Amino acid sequence: MSSQPDTAPMPLDAASQTPPPDLIDHMAVIARQAIVDEKRAVYGYELFDRSTASDAHTAASDAALLFNALSYAGTEALVGKKTVFINCTHDSLAGGHLELIHPEKVVLEVPTLLDTATQEEIDSRLPILQGLRAKGFRLALNQQALRKPYAQWLPLASFIKLDMMAFKPELAGPLVKFATGNSQATLVAEKVETQEQFDLMLGLGVKLFQGFWFAKPALVKATTIRPSQATIIQLINLVRKQASTAEIEELLKKDPTLSFNLLRFINSSGFGLSCEVTSFRHAVMILGLKKLFRWAALLMTTSRAGGAPxxxxxxxxxxxxxxxxxxxxxxxxxxxxxxxxxxxxxxxxxxxxxxxxxxxxxxxxxxxxxxxxxxxxxxxxxxxxxxxxxxxxxxxxxxxxxxxxxxxxxxxxxxxxxxxxxxxxxxxx
Known part of the structure; x- marks a missing residue:
């Protein structure tokens, strides 16, 4: 899924130059991999955060990826009108940042728990998953969720991903049959690396595919423009004391970077508005104080020092x-x-x-x-x-x-x- 960096995204390849040191802190780097249909037309994109060297996957990194993709990556250039798939931790599934996202735009990829998890622990996740479905989010489960302990999760799945590297070809048929017989989910064959794997899953009725055979993840980078943390804190304080729209508009007028980010975010495809918002007052009224607070808090946590003088x-x-x-x-x-x-x-x-x-x-x-x-x-x-x-x-x-x-x-x-x-x-x- 997505963002918006502040610039039109540019593809990175192996020959790309390392950006100047003064720009590195102002870069959001997001990898996207296409998910295609049986005719190899792009259905959606799975997004991955590549802004840091760390592979740590946390609730905070989930929120930052979602926020950067919508706020900084130029959502239209990054994913266009396509469906966005985002990997989530269970902590991030309960995060308030999801309130900022239009549910129709995003598929949340829900991991199974560790093998040592008890049935009680697995069942305890149900209310959160049910709540997300009630809000209109679609959930994607992996094939581990086809195991018996996850039987109550399956009716909530809109997608089930089958990892082609995790089972032998002769097990594909039974796996697809079990998945279709126990859920209403659309199946996605992932990690497809050969024509044979594609033909096999296509013949079994699988509709969506993802893997190196279609497209390797492509990096999208962009320079970012971020308000000072002091200004963001001022905005948060105004919202917390339930300041008037006029007071908040006055602060937005004070900081061009803050107002620019807000207008871009609220008009991103991920926000899901049917009309364009072109004034600060309109943006504040549309967003509302609760969502404005979420937006400001996320902006502060993803801000970095530096920027334009x-x-x-x-x-x-x-x-x-x-x-x-x-x-x-x-x-x-x-x-x-x-x-x-x-x-x-x-x-x-x-x-x-x-x-x-x-x-x-x-x-x-x-x-x-x-x-x-x-x-x-x-x-x-x-x-x-x-x-x-x-x-x-x-x-x-x-x-x-x-x-x-x-x-x-x-x-x-x-x-x-x-x-x-x-x-x-x-x-x-």
């Missing part, structure tokens, strides 16, 4: 506030909100270290905002040009754009001073 974020905030103030002279409140977004996101290329069009691929924005940022056209373009002229001291552009917008020098300069003071007051929190 703070001055870049400050400049972006000044741009946003200045554009908002200038637009207030001429536009509706909604357009003023969009003017703020144009200013704030106009430096995403610097923050991310990649072209602006790539940076904007992973966040939903109104067309007028995109036109201004990418093509310097549309209703917001002259405001952005004027704002940049205020920064650079370009008198010629300043005069031309101010006149075109019917704004006096005094109006523009006063707004600029207000924007600078506002940004400074935010930094003093």
């Amino acid at each position: 703070p001055a870049v974020g400050t400049t972006a905030v000044v741009r946003g506030r200045l554009m908002e103030l200038l637009a207030a002279e001429l536009m509706s409140p909604e357009d003023c909100d969009n003017a703020f977004v144009v200013g704030v996101f106009s430096l995403l290329d610097t923050m991310l270290g990649l072209p602006l069009d790539k940076a904007l691929e992973s966040v939903a924005l109104p067309q007028a905002v995109t036109d201004a940022l990418l093509h310097n056209t549309g209703v917001f373009a002259p405001f952005l040009e004027l704002t940049k002229a205020c920064e650079s001291g370009d008198d010629e552009v300043f005069a031309r754009t101010a006149e075109a917008l019917h704004l006096s020098n005094r109006q523009v300069n006063w707004a600029h001073l207000q924007a600078l003071a506002w940004a400074e007051s935010l930094g003093a929190d």
Whole structure:
């Protein structure tokens, strides 16, 4: 399953260069392996975390993988509209992070317990699995779950994975017959490495396949942009005291990286919305305080030190506030909100270290905002040009754009001073 790193994912291969040391801390590396149907069309992807050298598989790593895949990996580029399969620990199955995910998008791969587990221990997992099914999640079990102690788990399975490396070919028939006779699950033959294995399982009626014979896991990497932990903590504190939407929106306006991550996350396919969210206020209202708290907590636990210099974020905030103030002279409140977004996101290329069009691929924005940022056209373009002229001291552009917008020098300069003071007051929190 998935994420979103902040950039469009790029395939890695054996010849890939090691990234520069200053970028390593800002990389999310996720491996995906295709699950295909009998015609070898991609049905879904199983995702694996490859961001660290450790193979440790914990509840925390499960949550981080799920969160990174949705928030940082550009979900559309990573998995498109396909079903996402995620390996889980039993601890992570009870984790609150699953509340952030649209159940229809994700299949949770549930492991069996250690061979030393008692029947009581196996049965004790049932309420959690039943609860996940009630919420709409599909569960995938492995073939170990076909053993007698797991009989109560089988009715909950949407998928059962049969490991081709774990049984002899002559046992395939009885295994498939038992699985289909004792569950309603779709069978997945995994670790398929030869044409013979594919033909064997296809002939037995298996519908889905996974393995090196179809595709080896491909790595997807991306640079990430993360807010400071101090800002995330501020957000968490606001949510805990049940602050108003307006107060939370004010904090989002303070930190471009925070607002960018929130808009991208809430518009990811994993969140499952049918409409695009393009304003901070709308995002807060859609998410709600409980989910906003979960999101902020996960963002904090997956954040790393470093990132773009703070001055870049400050400049972006000044741009946003200045554009908002200038637009207030001429536009509706909604357009003023969009003017703020144009200013704030106009430096995403610097923050991310990649072209602006790539940076904007992973966040939903109104067309007028995109036109201004990418093509310097549309209703917001002259405001952005004027704002940049205020920064650079370009008198010629300043005069031309101010006149075109019917704004006096005094109006523009006063707004600029207000924007600078506002940004400074935010930094003093």
